[in-house]
Amino acid sequence: MTTDPRRGSVAELSLINGWLPVVLLVLGGIALFVLFARGGRASMITIAVAAVLAVLTYFLLNWLVLTVFDLLPEPLPGTVRLWIAVGVGVFALGVGSMFASSVGRKVTAVVCTVVALATAASQINVYFEEYPTLGTLVSSDENDVSAFAAASGVRSASEATPVVTRWKGNPGRSRVESAPIPGTVSGFNARPAWIYLPPAYTSPNPPLLPVLILVSGQPGGPQDWIVSGRLQQLLDGFAATHNGLAPVTVVVDPNGADDANTMCMDSDIAKADTYLTRDVVDWITANVGVDTNKAHWAFGGWSFGGTCAVQMATRHPDLFPSFIDLAGEREPAISSDRTQTVQQAFHGDTAAFDALTPLTLLSQKTYPDSWGFFAAGSDEPTTQQWMTEVSTAAKNAGMTVTTQIVPGQGHSWGVPTATLVPALDFLSPRMGFTT
Incomplete structure (x- = not known):
């Protein structure tokens, strides 16, 4: 597409x-x-x-x-x-x-x-803002999207230098394609991922680009970032100001169904953490042709996906030293009753659950090499409180952090559509789009 x-x-x-x-x-x-x-x-x-x-x-x-x-x-x-x-x-x-x-x-x-x-x-x-236009309401384009074909002749490799210093070519046109990412290690059965390929990626001599992994809200699925989040439009705008450069962006599914909730954790429910950190990372490296230097990678998401992003950053700072939390929660949750969440996912073992939550890890470890972008809508006070608590804990743990409040927005897709590009601007020196 x-x-x-x-x-x-x-x-x-x-x-x-x-x-x-x-x-x-x-x-x-x-x-x-x-x-x-x-x-x-x-x-x-x-x-x-x-x-x-x-x-x-x-x-x-x-x-x-x-x-x-x-x-x-x-x-x-x-x-x-x-x-x-x-x-x-x-x-x-x-x-x-x-x-x-x-x-x-x-x-x-x-x-x-x-x-x-x-x-x-x-x-x-x-x-x-789930359906921004009449076209997105009547047709999601799901049947029109092209299947992703593994990059031919372009092998992933780790790049020491920023991509902006390695790219002097003429951009092509961006594409959005889809591909299943099998749960080879985790055994997890995910829905197909949606992949944004920037203009520079489709050029005659593409550079090895950084990677952004995104997760949608819950209930929902990967396609929400394409339809409601207007991902291609936003990233095309970013690329237009960077000579066609933008991250190869892979919107993945850690839940398996609209109404499922794995909390992005390895638990009694599923091995979602293993899926994201092993299966997804390995598949991107093997098939897409990208810069595998994790210093240039980022993990982000909206709502449930924002919570997932902080989880990945605190549990796996070596893989995801940069993250984007757009209106995420204080901690992962299945139910408003925390006891029910712990019971369903960890057989009632509260200590096992606590040991994996971001606030616990931020209180126990330091993350001097991690950067995080947080955002929330001005009309969602609870999410703002969560953002303040988690971002403050992140700062205290040594992270470089910035926050943004989006005026006039509640818990809506208006938050990620207003903040994804500013988040990438903030992370650009890390990902290599600026020096």
Whole structure:
């Protein structure tokens, strides 16, 4: 997959900015008004039931998600809960309008319910920025991506000098390709990785480039960095200011499924740490044709992936001396109940779990050769607290650290899309893009 040829078409209509979300919001308001505009006792009962269900949803949703069903390790943001509550209320209004009404009223109620639910979904998407354009909503391009072919005639090797001093050629065009990375050592069954190949990589005489390994959030998968994270667009922008140079970026899967959570650890769940540090590293070295000098490598991620990045940096500083933590957690977690996390992953052995967490390692060891970039949204106070705690511990352990707060963003893809390039700018002297 090269740069999207549909750019400028209907597919490029923004779902998070501009006129389309505003129009949907207006249409949703009109639809909601029409659903309310019905006289009679049945209508009053429907409105009362819908209002009660919406209020209960808003106040009880996190309790249900975190405690009753144990679906997520952290609460849903208030804005998201509000729009889910609106959706529940709208659905109740729509169902209520099916009773004791004419055929015309029923048809109108169905149309208005669909429009209002689409508005609620649109506003949730505006918050998370999961689907930035109409094209990403209707087609992920997953079936169009090319399979990665091992680099022919280009062998990986360790380079002592920065790539910027070794590259004088003419850039080609970037590509995004996909390849399975087998769990040869770990036995882990991962979904295919997505690989960004920079313009310099596709040139006639490519240099051996540094490597960035990325992990998406959870729930989610590697493709999220391509679609929601707009990875190719961001890295093409970085490459444009560096004569085609950017890291070969491999978005990998340490979970195996959207709803799975290995915490990027070797545990009773899976050998995810071994997969990332042995299988992934060995596969990149054997197949891609890159600079294998780990001083030029970095590991990064968003949300769950950010937590994973700090884990890799603290457990394997020899492999990943540079890392990017974008809105990561304080520590890995499966459940909001820490006891449940430890029970599922380590048979209840809290000491075994603690020994592998970043805060424990940062309190026990020093990392004078490690650099880390941290970021969080201004509207996610809990994540900011975690960022402050972990980044402070990293500084105290000898790391070179910088932090960034993204204005107007909650726990959304707006954080990584705003900070990935600044993170690479910060790490450029390490990775060899500047001297």
